[in-house]
Amino acid sequence: MNTTSSRPLLLTMGDACGIGPEIAVAAWAADRGADLRLVGDAGVFRRALGFMGLDLPVAVLDQCDDVAPPDCLPVWQPSGLPTDLLDQPLGQVSAQAGAAAARCIIAAVHEQQSGRSRALVTAPIHKEALHAGGIDHPGHTELLQALCGDAQGRLPPVRMMLANDELRVVLVTIHVALRQAVDLITTGRVLQTLRITDEALRRAGVAAPRIGVAGLNPHAGEGGLFGDEEIHHIAPAIEQARSLGIDARGPIAPDTVFMRARHAPPAHPGEFDAVVAMTHDQGLIPVKYLGVEQGVNVTLGLPLVRTSPDHGTAFDIAGSGRADPASMAAAIRMARTMSA
Incomplete structure (x- = not known):
């Protein structure tokens, strides 16, 4: 061979x-x-x-x-x-x-x-x-x-990652209707996404991956005022991931997590090596806004x-x-x- x-x-x-x-x-x-x-x-x-x-x-x-x-x-x-x-x-x-x-x-x-x-x-x-x-x-x-x-x-189990030189985003749900996507956001699925993301980043040469996890709802639910998916599914998945040695942080308000993760040195080094986003458009809009000409779609988990x-x-x-x-x-x- x-x-x-x-x-x-x-x-x-x-x-x-x-x-x-x-x-x-x-x-x-x-x-x-x-x-x-x-x-x-x-x-x-x-x-x-x-x-x-x-x-x-x-x-x-x-x-x-x-x-x-x-x-x-x-x-x-x-x-x-x-x-x-x-x-x-x-x-x-x-x-x-x-x-x-x-x-x-x-x-x-x-x-x-x-x-x-x-x-x-x-x-x-x-x-x-x-x-x-x-x-x-x-x-x-x-x-x-x-x-x-x-x-x-x-x-x-596979996940889509979209990446460019400034931002990597991995999606919990991909090509499904938004109404269906919300039902697919479970503790098990979020945890699986975090494990796949951590493993892929390590294979790509990131020795200690830092993963920011977006919430689903505005302000990441604001303690349950705007939805409780963060309380019942996303936060428990993060806690379980951390017990496995995965540096996952959040849930973070989805309107700020991508800015925090964007790696644009020297003025703005990224706080995270990747963001796990809950839905297709939530994750792909910020990456594509930075320019589709340098974006790469990677299938993780294969x-x-x-x-x-x-x-x-x-x-x-x-x-x-x-x-x-x-x-x-x-x-x-x-x-x-x-x-x-």
Whole structure:
């Protein structure tokens, strides 16, 4: 088996009708790391090179860990991709594009599980296209979780972390309605999130992680005046986490915890290494406000490393050559750090 240093990072194509192929080829062209391989349709990647003004040959690899000639875009094209992807209109939902995106993810996960790659970086997919393509999962996170289930069908507990150079946020609940999310905020789920967060930060090189925990309600409930989830669920989870040696603090008013955690030296060193937020929008709005161009989506709790850019398929600019590969480049850097 290849060593960790020689096993490649796999960059999946994403939705062929969006900007995923464009940011993938642009990030590769700027990086040109010997450890990078693109996973997807060679024709789609050739088209993306043209959109981005890049004059590079494409080397189609037989195996994902094969080595391409110098200055050739290294593409591993898994079997089972639709043959008519170039016929699908850019910027529109396509069942073929959704099926192809899923096929690339499934193939890349299999390569990582088989030890032929060391990390997975995924370009954006479109949830509606994924569903139209026959995939009964709402997004990347849930599909990856299903692919990593054990022989008994048990799924690993996973959490979404969104991170940039100034702030890391981990979510207790993700893609559910807000009314449902409140019911999912239990002591067990918050504690599990804290354990997953602490473990992930330690793997990323943070020796003694400091985790700030956001409350759910205004002013973190104000002692039960504005809701009692903090009293009955969040505070007990923090107490149990601290008994396990996890430096978790809170619950802290959600309108201040992100400011306290923001790491912007020298004037403002962050008080926390990560914030655990209760709901999707509560946690992602502050990170995205700091700039999606450097944001990275990381799936924690999987038995593999997966990162992704912090933006969607951007159908409105697909094919225009205006896609910014900065977030993809940041996702590549984080995947390298987490899989070193």
